[in-house]
Amino acid sequence: MNEKNGYVELRNINKSYGDFQASRDINISISRGKLAALLGPSGSGKTTILRMIAGLEHPDSGQILIDGKVVNDVPGSERGIGFVFQSYALFRYMTVFENIAFGLRVKKVPEERIRDKVDELLRLIGCEGLEKRYPSQLSGGQRQRVAFARALAPDPQILLLDEPFAAIDAKVRLELRTWLREMISRIGITSIFVTHDQDEAIEVADEIIVTNRGRVEQAGTPTELYARPATPFVARFIGNSVPVANYGSFRFFEDAGEDSLGIVRPEFISIFKKGESVQFAKSAEEGTVEDIIFRGSSLEIRVRIHGNVLSALRSFNDPEIRVGEKVDVFLHRMFIIRGDEVYPALNQSLRTESVFL
Amino acid sequence: MKLRNNSGPAKWILILLVSIFLAVFLILPLVYILMTALGRGLGVYRAAVTDPYAVKALLLTLRATLWAVAVNTLFGIAAAWCLTKYAFRGKKIISTLIDLPVTVSPIIAGLIYVLTFGRQSFLYPILDSRGIQIIFAVPGIILATIFVTFPFISRELIPVLTAQGTDEEEAAALMGAGTWTIFRRVTFPHIKWALLYGIVLCTARAMGEFGAVSVLSGHLRGKTNTLPLYIELLYQGYDFTGAFAASSLLVIMAVIVLILRIFLEHRGKKELDLHK
């Protein structure tokens, strides 16, 4: 097999529902054994992509390939796919055991092997002893695990998960993310999941495909997306980005002309009490603290500068800052959006030696 | 919660009003039928309900009811499945057509069957040459009964299947399950109680249908008289005891239906809560 080709590939896929175009010329390639995330706001077409790979929907044009073979006309049940639905779609009138066993029964696997396989999966998901319960008698997290086991029972080649954490409480969600990541890497199955939560995608996935308005905006590792956004949408969507229109009024940044926009993330900013920093003393600018929000592990400082309110993070170990205080604000860098382009801009003072004097 | 209890005399006046209204309009006629039926003693009653013509009428009613339930169950399941599990054009038209039979007068229902299979219809020569008679015969009665109860089962199933969605069926289909497996193991448990409920309603209406059957029946005693038609015949012949005795059979049926209805609704709700 050609190394360059992905295990799951979509080529020039288009799909419309009436007047609504859900997919526009989608091209995606996912390597074998990887865990990929389809990330985008709701209505961006990510679930449609997942459902097309599963054979639940059919593209109007374009090709879907699995392991190098075009599968457009192969029914979903023969594509070697395990699917975890957003609402899990557990069979409500079957016990946990029967839910997991269903795919094996359909394949007429001998009863003994079904029993072994289900027991093995129950152990894997840590739900031993729940096999006689009905889905309604399980917690959200347990339901998700059962849905996962049910999808894995017939030994699929690809695992697809539609918003796997959407229906779960915030606290359990964090646990399940880690659990799912570990599970998938232990089994080594090629997996694709849909999410609208960037933290989830960044934390869990090897590779992220960002979708917007039916298009793929960018595909890459979390680090790539974070450090080198390819499109304005990605620059604004990833991270807690704040758009700054008059970014040219910041010292050491050059205005790129009309219709351009600066994008600032909290981690691009350092905030110091007056006189706290020697390093940035000359190149920093003055701002006023508007609000301080407790974020659990850090403090979010909202500071007004040049008519913009920017957010920055500060550790509890740093000297205390109060609301209304005048502070030094140093902007390390930002992204500049001009037209369809995005490029990084570094604080120019960092390039000149004078800063260190 | 305070609002509920803080209603004073208005509450009891309204409850009294409702009770009197229902007692006069619903209970009284029911009691009257039973009392008149038994008015001349148990012996007369027994003779009236075991009269060979009464028995034949009852059997014909049961036969038509059985047909209506069978056809409408098959149709109801197919239509509800088809309308709720797939996306296609023309759904609205189909569901309007399904509901149509209960919105037309039973007499008009009878009339359109007469127009379809009667002497002036283009179908008549074809059917006649094969010796098939539909109107003024048993097949007409059966068809009319199917028609007037047509949406009864699908109408119970469609909301249940709509609420359930298509996720479970999709999941089963993705694992390679066939139509029959999906229906039997995944869908059927959801609609079980609604189906039974629909069958009960269909049975009640089928056994009691009068107008449409009256048009299509030849009114032949012992041949094409259903129980309601037989009651009309007795009544018009001033055999009131007989008429009310025969009616009492249908009253008992109605009461059973009401009790079953409450029971099924209760069970269905309980099961739904269990598997929510």
Place this chain on the structure above:
Amino acid sequence: MKPVKNKSIIPGFGLSFGLTITILSLVVLLPLCSLVVFTLKLTPSEFLYTITRPRVLSGYRVSILTALAASLVNAVMGLVMAWVLVRYEFPGKKIIDGIIELPFALPTAVAGISLTHLTTTNGWVGKIFYERFGIRIAYTRLGITIALIFIGIPFVVRSVQPVLEKVDLQYEEAAMILGADRRTTFLRVIFPEILPSLISGFTLAFARSIGEYGSVVFIAGNTPYETEIAPLLIMSELQEFDYTAATSIALVMLAIAFVILSVNAVLQSIVSRRVSGLA
């Protein structure tokens, strides 16, 4: 015709669609087509002659007036019953809730003969009214109305009840805290919420009553121009094998039913638009 194809992954579309269309065609479409074909064969003059006969016009009038009266009574009583069933707790509530369905379960002919016997001048109820007030019930329009009230009882209750159950008590509590009295609260807060369901329950009962035959035919007495209802006129034409006349009368009745249901649909959309603020 284009074959209907479905690409859903759920199998069984062909089977279920095929069964649905086949049975629907045989039971509903075929008879409906016959009606259309037969209607096209009617000449306008035949049609107009039949439906403008005084006896036929009187039949329509009797049907509409009695159905209207009965449905109005049912609208008021249905609202009260729904209110009592939703808002109050009292012994025997379950029984009342169950009994309301009786008109659906009891064969119309059985109800008809029972109501007739009760309301003749020497029946249990009819006697009281006749001897005390000189009012005859059976074999008058009043009798027809009584029978139609009987069969129409469940419609309004079952239409309003679920909606009333969903009207949040918090609305009322909010209105009362703002100083509205009980009457204002009902008229301004609750009534607008349940009005659409009341209208649709009323129209369903009205449409059903106009076509009703079994329960009415015994109590009506069927005196021409007085207590002869339209469905009975169709029946008598059928018994004389005059299909042309029967169909003509029926077409007007179908048109009336269609108008009633359309008016309801229009009213529903107006009311729901007002509630959702799009008007």
